Amino acid sequence: MRTILESGLIYTVIAFVTFITFITGSNSVHGTSGAEVPAVGIAFNLIIIRTHQRAEEKSGTTIPLHVLRRPMVSDSMDGVRVTVW
Structure with missing residues (x-):
């Protein structure tokens, strides 16, 4: 409950400040x-x-996150395939 109240307070304060600046006609x-x-x-x-x-x-x-990389295969200018890991 505390987390929701704190997060809601962030938005409420900014909305209130916006409201006050709108009412006063400030730029x-x-x-x-x-x-x-x-x-x-x-x-x-x-x-x-x-x-x-x-x-x-x-x-x-x-839970550990394991990222698997796929080999990237590209063709070079002279027709030789290059595999990059």
């Missing part, structure tokens, strides 16, 4: 309204990251 409304869109993404990502961290703490284990 800074452009900057504050421009900051609202990234704040939504940041708040959403914080919820995902913190939820994952808490789930990881409870389980105590993590």
